[in-house]
Amino acid sequence: MKPTLLSTLCSLSLAATTAGALAATAAAPADSGPQAAQAVNQAKGDTLRADMPSALKALKAAPVAQFNAKDAAFRSCMLKRHDRSGAPAPVEPDGGLSDPMVRALLASYQRYWWRSLRDVSVRPAAEKQLKTELAGLLGEAPPAEGEEAFDALNERLDAELGKRGVHAQLGRTPPLYDLLLWRAQEQRDYVVDLPGGARQPVRVFLMDDWISRGWIHYGICGAGGAGGWANADGVFAVRANYGDLQGEDYRVSLLGHESQHYADQQRWPDMLSWQLEYRAKLVELAQADQTRDTLLGKFYRSRDDNPDHPHPYSNKRVLSDVATQLGLGADADLRMADPAAVRRAAAEVLAEDTRRREADGHGAAPAKAKAAPSR
Known part of the structure; x- marks a missing residue:
């Protein structure tokens, strides 16, 4: 196949989570609070621009209590995967x-x-x-x-x-x-x-x-x-x-x-x-x-x-x-x-x-x- 890839982005939806993240956020509201919702959108947009430092900064800045279960799982995955200073990939x-x-x-x-x-x-x-x-x-x-x-x-x-x-x-x-x-x-x-x-x-x-x-x-x-x-x-x-x-x-x-x-x-x-x-x-x-x-x-x-x-x-x-x-x-x-x-x-x-x-x-x-x- 031709090696140049031209992709079209699909709609954003969380596909995976962990039992620990869900348990930690069982009492979260149905919808994330405004700062958390904005942080999730910001993090996704920053990632599409291949700018992980900005994505992590946005997720860390929002109050943890504002994230609902789905968004908290997304935040947990992003931090676990990408916020690893000094650790191997x-x-x-x-x-x-x-x-x-x-x-x-x-x-x-x-x-x-x-x-x-x-x-x-x-x-x-x-x-x-x-x-x-x-x-x-x-x-x-x-x-x-x-x-x-x-x-x-x-x-x-x-x-x-x-x-x-x-x-x-x-x-x-x-x-x-x-x-x-x-x-x-x-x-x-x-x-x-x-x-x-x-x-x-x-x-x-x-x-x-x-x-x-x-x-x-x-x-x-x-x-x-x-x-x-x-x-x-x-x-x-x-x-x-x-x-x-x-x-x-x-x-x-x-x-x-x-x-x-x-x-x-x-x-x-x-x-x-x-x-x-x-x-x-x-x-x-x-x-x-x-x-x-x-x-x-x-x-x-x-x-x-x-x-x-x-x-x-x-x-x-x-x-x-x-x-x-x-x-x-x-x-x-x-x-x-x-x-x-x-x-x-x-x-x-x-x-x-x-x-x-x-x-x-x-x-x-x-x-x-x-x-x-x-x-």
């Missing part, structure tokens, strides 16, 4: 993996994620160590400098994992290198309606039986992660995130979002990650109805001025540009605007972005066929 349980190579691969990535989330200054050294360890799993010398050599190593790792019955997506979910591993997938074909009347044929792979859900899922203690991505093979979706596959979250936030990625990657293969996310999030906002408030809430919670953080950066751009299109201030709250007007404005902003790309000479013809899945 924790390696999470491997789920009973019997294959020593897959176990070692997962452990290498978890150590790298833990170090890189804690301290941005160590990331170059952590990346170098990761590449050395991954090459060692194949009995190779460390790869040469540069992304091209690492991409080639990832291709060989992907082939080796395939022999062991494991599907993989390797590459970078900015700003960190990522590892998604799963054992089962089902293929379905769709034709997806996109804004402006385009109809995009797309192949979807529904993934199950997970080994690793990536650095965001690891960093945020299972409370968020990649819901799907698109590459030359088609669209990949985490089945467990989308219930019966009939809801708007699947039709819009997965199929719509990722089909726009797929179409854009075919037409403009050199588009930057934040630009891909910007256009796909405009599709979501142009089509969302029942999930509109949840979607906007997610955008508002995670905003950033750094284009190297493509999701929060594109969130901020989408909110500002749609508000401007509506004749509002760039910092207006779109949750207070007319829903139909917001949908129209998002479609208009997307159409204008397309016209600008075509006028700039970037409108190459779409590819005629999709590459077949390698496994």
Whole structure:
């Protein structure tokens, strides 16, 4: 598979806890207090920006008594996993993996994620160590400098994992290198309606039986992660995130979002990650109805001025540009605007972005066929 990873974040929900954390918070109120609720949102947003020190600071600053059972379990997991000054990086349980190579691969990535989330200054050294360890799993010398050599190593790792019955997506979910591993997938074909009347044929792979859900899922203690991505093979979706596959979250936030990625990657293969996310999030906002408030809430919670953080950066751009299109201030709250007007404005902003790309000479013809899945 193509090594570049373009993920779309799923909705945030706590997936795991401990008996001790629940027992300690049995008397907590049904809803967390305002400071605790804000701290949880802040910590999740900071983690999506790969800023663990800020996430831990927010969780420690809120009064412990304000956290309800679910949020207290999240806080406990985050502190136990990431607040370990002077301690070695924790390696999470491997789920009973019997294959020593897959176990070692997962452990290498978890150590790298833990170090890189804690301290941005160590990331170059952590990346170098990761590449050395991954090459060692194949009995190779460390790869040469540069992304091209690492991409080639990832291709060989992907082939080796395939022999062991494991599907993989390797590459970078900015700003960190990522590892998604799963054992089962089902293929379905769709034709997806996109804004402006385009109809995009797309192949979807529904993934199950997970080994690793990536650095965001690891960093945020299972409370968020990649819901799907698109590459030359088609669209990949985490089945467990989308219930019966009939809801708007699947039709819009997965199929719509990722089909726009797929179409854009075919037409403009050199588009930057934040630009891909910007256009796909405009599709979501142009089509969302029942999930509109949840979607906007997610955008508002995670905003950033750094284009190297493509999701929060594109969130901020989408909110500002749609508000401007509506004749509002760039910092207006779109949750207070007319829903139909917001949908129209998002479609208009997307159409204008397309016209600008075509006028700039970037409108190459779409590819005629999709590459077949390698496994």
